[in-house]
Amino acid sequence: MTTIRDVASYLGVSVSTVSRYLNNHPDLNEETRQKIERAVKELDYVPSSAARNVSRLSTHTVGLTIPDIQDSYFSDNAYGVETCLQQNGYTLIYGSLNRSAQRMLDFVQYAREMRFDGLIITPEEWTPELLALLKKTRIPVVALRRRPPEGSGIPYVDADHYTGACQMVDYLAGLGHRHICHIVLNTDIGRERLRGYRDRMAVHGLDADSVLIPGMPANRAMDAIAYGREAMKLVLDRYPKTTAVFASSDQIGIGAMEYAAEEGISVPAGLSIAGSGDFEFASLSWFGMTTIAFERYELGQKAAGLLLNMIRKEDSHPKSVLFDTHLVFRKSTAAPSTL
Amino acid sequence: MTTIRDVASYLGVSVSTVSRYLNNHPDLNEETRQKIERAVKELDYVPSSAARNVSRLSTHTVGLTIPDIQDSYFSDNAYGVETCLQQNGYTLIYGSLNRSAQRMLDFVQYAREMRFDGLIITPEEWTPELLALLKKTRIPVVALRRRPPEGSGIPYVDADHYTGACQMVDYLAGLGHRHICHIVLNTDIGRERLRGYRDRMAVHGLDADSVLIPGMPANRAMDAIAYGREAMKLVLDRYPKTTAVFASSDQIGIGAMEYAAEEGISVPAGLSIAGSGDFEFASLSWFGMTTIAFERYELGQKAAGLLLNMIRKEDSHPKSVLFDTHLVFRKSTAAPSTL
DNA sequence: CTGAAAGCGCTTACAG
DNA sequence: CTGAAAGCGCTTACAG
Numbered sequence: 235m236t237t238i239r240d241v242a243s244y245l246g247v248s249v250s251t252v253s254r255y256l257n258n259h260p261d262l263n264e265e266t267r268q269k270i271e272r273a274v275k276e277l278d279y280v281p282s283s284a285a286r287n288v289s290r291l292s293t294h295t296v297g298l299t300i301p302d303i304q305d306s307y308f309s310d311n312a313y314g315v316e317t318c319l320q321q322n323g324y325t326l327i328y329g330s331l332n333r334s335a336q337r338m339l340d341f342v343q344y345a346r347e348m349r350f351d352g353l354i355i356t357p358e359e360w361t362p363e364l365l366a367l368l369k370k371t372r373i374p375v376v377a378l379r380r381r382p383p384e385g386s387g388i389p390y391v392d393a394d395h396y397t398g399a400c401q402m403v404d405y406l407a408g409l410g411h412r413h414i415c416h417i418v419l420n421t422d423i424g425r426e427r428l429r430g431y432r433d434r435m436a437v438h439g440l441d442a443d444s445v446l447i448p449g450m451p452a453n454r455a456m457d458a459i460a461y462g463r464e465a466m467k468l469v470l471d472r473y474p475k476t477t478a479v480f481a482s483s484d485q486i487g488i489g490a491m492e493y494a495a496e497e498g499i500s501v502p503a504g505l506s507i508a509g510s511g512d513f514e515f516a517s518l519s520w521f522g523m524t525t526i527a528f529e530r531y532e533l534g535q536k537a538a539g540l541l542l543n544m545i546r547k548e549d550s551h552p553k554s555v556l557f558d559t560h561l562v563f564r565k566s567t568a569a570p571s572t573l
Numbered sequence: 574m575t576t577i578r579d580v581a582s583y584l585g586v587s588v589s590t591v592s593r594y595l596n597n598h599p600d601l602n603e604e605t606r607q608k609i610e611r612a613v614k615e616l617d618y619v620p621s622s623a624a625r626n627v628s629r630l631s632t633h634t635v636g637l638t639i640p641d642i643q644d645s646y647f648s649d650n651a652y653g654v655e656t657c658l659q660q661n662g663y664t665l666i667y668g669s670l671n672r673s674a675q676r677m678l679d680f681v682q683y684a685r686e687m688r689f690d691g692l693i694i695t696p697e698e699w700t701p702e703l704l705a706l707l708k709k710t711r712i713p714v715v716a717l718r719r720r721p722p723e724g725s726g727i728p729y730v731d732a733d734h735y736t737g738a739c740q741m742v743d744y745l746a747g748l749g750h751r752h753i754c755h756i757v758l759n760t761d762i763g764r765e766r767l768r769g770y771r772d773r774m775a776v777h778g779l780d781a782d783s784v785l786i787p788g789m790p791a792n793r794a795m796d797a798i799a800y801g802r803e804a805m806k807l808v809l810d811r812y813p814k815t816t817a818v819f820a821s822s823d824q825i826g827i828g829a830m831e832y833a834a835e836e837g838i839s840v841p842a843g844l845s846i847a848g849s850g851d852f853e854f855a856s857l858s859w860f861g862m863t864t865i866a867f868e869r870y871e872l873g874q875k876a877a878g879l880l881l882n883m884i885r886k887e888d889s890h891p892k893s894v895l896f897d898t899h900l901v902f903r904k905s906t907a908a909p910s911t912l
Numbered sequence: 913c914t915g916a917a918a919g920c921g922c923t924t925a926c927a928g
Numbered sequence: 929c930t931g932a933a934a935g936c937g938c939t940t941a942c943a944g
Contacts (some may be wrong), residue, residue, distance in 0.1 A: 266913080
């Protein structure tokens with residue numbers, strides 16, 4: 235590999251001078267600058283970032299975990315993060331988690347070894363190990379689309395799933411539904427939605443009939459669809475009066491639709507089904523899923539912005555941010571049929 | 574940050590001794606080892622990988638580009654790569670491309686600065702800039718699911734899309750279809766499939782009626798679906814005798830189905846529609862897409878294996894690998910209805 | 913405007 | 929089994 239010394243001796247100048255060129259130092263003769271520029275090209279010299287990082291004692295790098303590359307949901311978030319970071323001269327390194335807690339731990343450890351300046355994380359679970367590791371890691375951390383436990387001191391950026399669920403219940407109740415069943419997603423986001431559902435059903439004076447299948451995974455798309463099928467079966471069984479199903483993710487909603495179709499129940503005539511999240515496929519004509527949406531790109535941007543403030547010590551404990559949600563009305567929901 | 578020197582002076586031993594501990598050097602007194610182990614824990618010391626990389630002159634890191642995080646297709650590949658690399662003690666860094674040629678270039682440059690040991694890439698296009706940059710980059714490179722131009726010397730790992738297309742044509746022709754129309758995907762993979770389609774249609778003595786909409790994007794899922802809709806419109810218009818459509822991706826096939834449904838054409842009774850790639854959603858009951866499948870995880874593993882051989886100089890110009898494909902029969906295809 | 917020297921946090925022969 | 933010293937490829941005051 236060509237080093238800075240090679241460039242310097244090739245030109246008969248000092249290493250410092252070449253370094254000045256690399257760092258756009260103003261104190262540099264224009265002629266020398268051009269000479270070095272040419273030499274760098276000719277020798278195909280590329281400075282080693284490891285070496286620069288060692289002497290600079292900083293990397294200008296931020297790590298972002300991705301729950302699951304399989305999950306298209308997250309890409310807008312990631313793009314928002316990346317855009318904001320790039321504009322500020324930071325490099326983004328992705329850590330693919332594949333829904334594994336161990337890999338989350340590994341990535342944080344990697345971030346420490348790499349001396350990242352900051353970390354944006356999306357753990358599936360806030361295990362004690364993770365919390366402990368994060369605590370001794372001096373790197374600023376913000377959570378994206380996850381809610382760290384109270385007292386952890388970790389700020390988060392998320393959509394306001396609680397209010398989103400309230401909006402959905404209001405809408406369905408407004409349509410005239412009296413028996414609205416909720417299919418629960420067993421994550422912190424799902425719990426927020428469940429809370430909204432329960433609170434709002436109570437306000438409307440309706441029974442909160444929710445369904446949850448413990449131990450069955452519902453994160454990845456195909457798992458969630460299978461989960462939705464099973465849950466729908468349960469709904470029909472336990473709460474036969476149900477006229478509207480509010481699923482805690484679009485994929486779960488699709489699974490519910492699939493089972494309904496098999497049972498010969500037409501949507502929305504026989505049953506309204508709503509989802510959450512506005513997954514890109516939700517708009518396909520087969521589903522036409524009414525759902526809860528929010529600004530994914532902006533979420534990512536905001537998370538990066540918060541982190542940058544922490545890194546620059548402008549704000550060591552920024553406030554968490556909750557984004558507004560809004561309903562997207564499509565054709566999977568309608569007023570209940572009057573029997 | 575705690576450094577190796579801090580640990581050494583804390584214990585009153587030399588830096589070399591601590592370094593021996595960090596590198597699992599055999600020449601180390603067990604007592605000293607334990608002493609250092611404790612100190613490292615107490616001081617929360619994490620060695621800086623930048624510093625290690627500088628003195629070791631190697632990073633044991635490989636970069637992998639991802640065409641589009643939005644693209645769930647690719648995740649099995651990535652997982653295969655990661656597993657193989659991990660088993661061999663290498664770290665994987667992802668580069669998200671978002672289908673942008675510029676970002677591909679940026680990532681290669683980043684890899685050079687970072688002194689990655691190898692690169693697995695998935696460019697949308699083999700631009701002259703990319704080829705030139707790759708050429709002067711001394712880092713071993715293999716292409717995954719992409720076909721580098723002849724003479725570039727870059728080995729690739731891909732599925733045998735040509736043969737896959739042949740299999741599909743044989744199957745549809747075997748079903749009795751005489752008018753099989755192909756919706757082309759305008760990428761190197763798509764061109765392979767088109768070649769197979771044409772060759773095989775000729776063998777069966779049938780007219781090759783293919784449809785392509787230039788300039789319309791068909792990579793991301795929703796784009797591909799929109800593309801499939803438009804293409805299906807064209808098919809019906811230009812080749813009204815068509816009884817089977819062979820789409821060059823499942824997403825395109827889904828778009829075709831959507832348009833067919835709007836036109837009141839039932840699948841497969843009125844028209845058979847087949848896809849390619851075995852996208853996870855292709856199996857949903859709404860689509861039941863007959864398609865071409867291949868081992869995605871194994872593809873990734875193989876790519877990583879090839880790269881490792883190159884890195885270790887066991888094989889500087891390994892042969893490219895083409896994986897077998899197989900058909901997955903579902904309910905979107907059937908014999909043509911006899912009028 | 914440029915160079916010599918010290919330093920960043922490590923690793924690695926070389927002695928002992 | 930351990931330490932002192934040189935070195936990895938850079939950057940950054942300090943002189944001049």
